[in-house]
Amino acid sequence: MITFDEALQNVLEHSQNYGDEMVELVDSHGRILAETIEADRDFPPFDRSTKDGIAIRFGALNSQNQSFTISGIAQAGSPQLVLTDENSCIEVMTGAMVPKNADTVVMYEHTTKNGETFTIDEFVKQGQNIHYQSSDVHKGEVLLQSGIKITAAEIGVLATVGKAKVSVKKLPKVAVISTGNELVNVDKTPLPFQIRKSNSYSLISLLENEKIKGDIHHVLDEPSAIKQTLKNLLKDYDVLLLSGGVSKGKYDFLPEAFDSLGVEKVFHRVLQRPGKPFWFGKQKQYETTVFSFPGNPVSTFVNYHLYFKPWLNKTLGTDTMQFDVFLDEPYRNSTDLTLFVGVKVKMMEGKLVANTISSTGSGDLLALAKADGFIKVLPKEEIARGKIVPFIPTRNRM
Template sequence: MSLLPVAEALTRILDVATTLETEDVDLLQARGRTLASPVVSKLNNPPFDASAMDGYAVRAEDVASVPVSLNVVGEAGAGRPFTGALRKGEAIRIFTGGSVPDGADAIVIQENVDASGPTITVRETASVGANIRPQGEDFRKDDVLIEAGRCLTARDVLIGASSGHGKLPVVRKPVVAILSTGDELVSPGNPLGPGQISASNAYGLAAVVEAAGGEARFLGIARDTFASLEDRISAAAGADILVTSGGASVGDHDLVRPALEKAGAKLEFYKIAMRPGKPLFFGLRAADGKTQYCLGLPGNPVSSMICARVFLVPLIGRLLGRETPFQAIEAVLAEPIPANGPRQHYMRGLLDMSSAPPRVTPFKSQDSGLIKSLQRADCLVVVPADAPAQSAGTPVKVLKLDI
């Protein structure tokens, strides 16, 4: 079987994935969720003409010539408006955020006033509209404030609340079931026996899923038997995506693909022209009345995490209806790199965003057994298959690892 180019493999994954259904969440749970439909303001902001300063509400024509004395006839605080109307020769004590009384059209700041009992002397003029935030200056009722597809920030939550929304419509989080496979695996924190290793992949993958906006569900470790795999795969019912780690190659103990096929999965493709991560597969199966996307990742921790960034993260993005935050960016090489072979290479490196354009430094060693170098990296440099040697300053595509 020939190796499938990365771009074609990713296209085939995303072409069959569709955005999940919508749910309403309280504002306290909205940050980090993906907006399903536009946020339209229910009100004006400010909802009334509001004072921008502490001072006195006046008629601008009364303070056109100073100094001038005015009678203070009331007070307007935040949430406590003055109920009457201002008349000629009068002033209202007002505080920041207070509603500007009827008849007033300017605010004199308190630093420009001498107060003596019920009378003030204004020492500086104020023009119409001075120190007043007019109704709807920020946004108005029916304004579209946030477009659909945005990953909501704390600032988005703030404007959602300010515009009269107690809940926001978001796309349901994709549930991603994660299954580690292999007789050699031991849960982290437990002592290792001869030939055993710590089962790290599921924990790194769960963190990737959560960072991308999904909900991770750990299925545990399946041993290299059909019975163990079938038991764990059955526990993935209800998940939108089933991710397996290990057992994706063609060795005697690589049983994941046949176990999935026995469970009803239809294999779409197998083996990708990329490094690291050639033994990767993708398929679909019906599970719990819906389509489940099955992604088989290599067991090597570095390969597994890189393949997750290249394929799993965009799949989650498509299910959420947000794709562009996960795309490659443009940068230039800070150092030369050698010619590449027949598989697209994802080189670990460090990205310097302080320059324009950004500069990226690939690590000298790209051995897929070096987990520490993946931890140090913040990006992947995408080197096309059969690319010639490239000098410093050459433009390249870069995938950020921290999404």
């Protein structure tokens, strides 16, 4: 067996670039940007009014002249008007182009209107209430760097520069495969010796968080059926995510099937809990990466976050965020394994504080549903209350 750190390093060394693709702007949310975005024009592209009011020439304002006759109205979205008489003003709306020859905007609230004349009642500073052209961004300036995750904020920037289609990192095609005669569909009533499939749906849901539309497959514990199913899937998919069939039981046929199909084992079994029997390999002919997780729900769920998600991040050219929390209780690991312990976290005095969740083991789905993530505890490590520990979040709100 190898250590967790060795296993993770081996997984990351097998990351793969699947190239780029163009998608519609509305479909780019949550994807990884694969191009550098530059401003296609100045921002703002013209001197724009930041208030509803009147545009004047500041030089015409003095102690003898505080009143200006209206000569027009500048509306947002209309061509620029021209202030031809410095003793007049042009009404201007928020977002409208400041009229040519005008250099100051006075908001309506600081004026008094009498017929077709505005009298200014407050102190005026030259250039006030104008958002000047290119004061935010110059044309050609880099707005977004390649490699970032596109969120709603980036969508706004992309729309502003006219990116109706966006280049993003291409996602792998993923098959989610469950194994075992004991599994039945969710809509079926299990017999006393059966259980409903859960791992496949958990994995499919996790993949959707990454904008990957995975396909579900199931195979019975029969060597020839397993071999034939895997043979087809290895050709058709970039990644296989399996659950079950990799322990040392008499019906754990996957390692033998992998070997017969040319899937090279990188490692099998890791000094960790949960997820010790994890199997990882690569079919080099088809360049298919195989993550074969233990069948217990918590093991599958934890290993997805420990291995597949960092692998996917590296594949897409992004970093895996590192998190720490303060443990609100002492914890002792008396084993030679790296433990991943489910915790609930809360904010206390500006710090993220974690408390462990009691669990009956790697099949405890209820504990899994309660956890915000898992803390990492090294072999033989003793953690005092209040100490900082590594944290792997498993909920999007984290």
